[in-house]
Amino acid sequence: MDSSATLTTSKIIVAIDGYSSCGKSTLAKQIAKEKGYIYVDTGAMYRAIALYSIRNKIISDAHFDEQKLIESLPEIKVSFSYNPTLNASETYLDGENIEKEIRGIAVSNQVSKVAQIKEVRAKLVEVQRELGKAKGLVMDGRDIGSVVFPNAELKIFMTADHNVRAQRRFDELQAKGDNIPFEDVLENITKRDNDDTSRSENPLIQAEDAIVIDNSEITQDEQLKIALDYVNEKLTVA
Numbered sequence: 001m002d003s004s005a006t007l008t009t010s011k012i013i014v015a016i017d018g019y020s021s022c023g024k025s026t027l028a029k030q031i032a033k034e035k036g037y038i039y040v041d042t043g044a045m046y047r048a049i050a051l052y053s054i055r056n057k058i059i060s061d062a063h064f065d066e067q068k069l070i071e072s073l074p075e076i077k078v079s080f081s082y083n084p085t086l087n088a089s090e091t092y093l094d095g096e097n098i099e100k101e102i103r104g105i106a107v108s109n110q111v112s113k114v115a116q117i118k119e120v121r122a123k124l125v126e127v128q129r130e131l132g133k134a135k136g137l138v139m140d141g142r143d144i145g146s147v148v149f150p151n152a153e154l155k156i157f158m159t160a161d162h163n164v165r166a167q168r169r170f171d172e173l174q175a176k177g178d179n180i181p182f183e184d185v186l187e188n189i190t191k192r193d194n195d196d197t198s199r200s201e202n203p204l205i206q207a208e209d210a211i212v213i214d215n216s217e218i219t220q221d222e223q224l225k226i227a228l229d230y231v232n233e234k235l236t237v238a
Helices: 024-035 042-055 066-075 103-114 118-131 144-148 163-175 182-198 221-235
Strands: 013-018 037-042 080-085 086-094 135-139 154-161 211-214
Touching: 013 024, 013 066, 013 144, 024 037, 024 135, 024 154, 024 221, 037 042, 037 086, 042 066, 042 080, 042 086, 042 103, 042 118, 042 135, 066 118, 118 135, 118 144, 118 221, 135 144, 144 154, 154 221, 163 182, 163 211, 211 221
Parallel strands: 013 135, 013 154, 037 135, 154 211
Antiparallel strands: 080 086
8 A cells, every 4th residue: 555645544533622612512413413523521520410419418618528529429420412303412310301401500519619619520531431442532621631531643722811701691591591600600710710720630731732722702603613623634644
């Protein structure tokens, strides 16, 4: 075979990290759909555990029984099921569809605290790595490229101005009927940024070999084109 011939690999892992409300999940879903890959929303996994903690009075604004959560981990079952009507995967907690509930502000306010627990992260990272063994997967979160899949063929790090992100989140909540003041949403975004970057267990960092996409002033279509160009470049190996 001519050594200069172009070879195309069949599947890769695309790891997408970045700040909250940057549209990581939206981009990941779009890439997965375009390439016929599996999409895994790791943020939904942490949100599911946060919801479990809220429901079982393990966590609140004033209280967090970390030890009780750790002891409860073996009995918490988080899974995903594809909804053909919506053309998307939905999150389940112990067999219950919780997709809508985990997107609310109550869970958003607690999820960063839950994600700081090393036992929680260890449990979910194990699940995430198992899902990636066959490749052909797009996964988004906070530490996918730095911790879960440090050898991923493509790593994308997403960022945007915090006011832009807050407005996007506010609009999303308003569309769902959640009348949360913009100031509360902005405060939540700022707090989550601080929690994510300052936690001791696997903080949000940009992997050295990650490609940065700042989507403050570009459309979703423009962002997708940029990302797909990088995906196709990685799929083609000289």
